[in-house]
Amino acid sequence: MPVQTASQIILLGGQKIAYTLIRSRRKSIGLQINQQGLRISAPLHTPLPYIDNVLQQKAGWITKKLTQWQEKKSLNPVWTLDAAYPLLGEPWRITIKPGGEITLAPQLAFAITQPPEIELTPHRIEKFVMNWYRQQATTCFQQRIAIYAQKLALPAPPFRLSQAKTRWGSCNSRGIISxxxxxxxxxxxxxxxxxxxxxxxxxxxxxxxxxxEVVERACPGYREMRQALKSYS
Structure with missing residues (x-):
């Protein structure tokens, strides 16, 4: 029998919670919470009231985790003219100069003078902003790698930009940092x-x-930074 998927709603702590119920040949009930919300995996013939009872028992944990995900600061850009594009923690916005040149400037200097002939489609905005982000990232990351490699008495390793969905960075066996x-x-x-x-x-x-210990030698106070990083998604 194929996997069965359905959308459900349950009342937990006075709050209506939507969740996705996935039935399969598994032998136990599993709960997963991420940016898409609550997902329940259950054996094929488990009665819905039994599943709801399990969720009621886990109500505190579920509502807490859902709140934590909602509070995460999203880094997924919105490709519109009036959107803010953060750089090093500060908002930047698209500026169009009188001659039609497109640039990005800190929000405090935000000004748009958009000639009628300039059409900024979401695709064009995405292409421009992503090129800008890659240039900024390449320059910044090279500088920071050089600084911290010196702190650890290491030669600066090669690095590349990553588009990973869930990892901030990685280091492979060849010594290449992403x-x-x-x-x-x-x-x-x-x-x-x-x-x-x-x-x-x-x-x-x-x-x-x-x-x-090596991390702390290079970056004292890393524990606070590691914790702060968890507030972004």
Missing amino acids: LNWRLIQLPLHLIDYVVAHELAHLIEMNHSEAFW
Whole structure:
């Protein structure tokens, strides 16, 4: 029998919660919460009242986790003329100069003079802003890698920009560091933490106590930065 999927609603703590119910040949009930919301996986013939009872027992945990996801600061851009595009934690906006040149400027200097012949479609905005982000990220990340590699007495390794959905950075066995382009939207100290974290893997390719000692040597106070990073999605 194929997997069965249905949308359901339950009242938890006085709050209506929508969730996706997925029935399959699994033998137990599983709960997952992410940016898409609550997803329940259950055996094919589990009665709905039984599933609802399980959710009621987990009501506190479910509502807490859903709230945490809602409070996460989204880094997914909206490709419109009036959108803010964060750079190093500060909002920037599109500015169109009288001659028709498109630029980005800090929000405090925000001004649009849009000639009628300029048509900024979402596709054109996305292309322009993404090119800008990649240029900013490449320059910034190279500088931060050089600074933190020196702190750890390492040669600056090669790096590349990543478009990963769930990882800020990685370091492979060849010593190449990948950094998510979205990092350029965050405050600089959070970028520094991710850079220090990945460079530390060139010394300790694990997450042992020795690894975290290397991270702390490069980036004192990393625990607060690591926690702050969790508020972004």
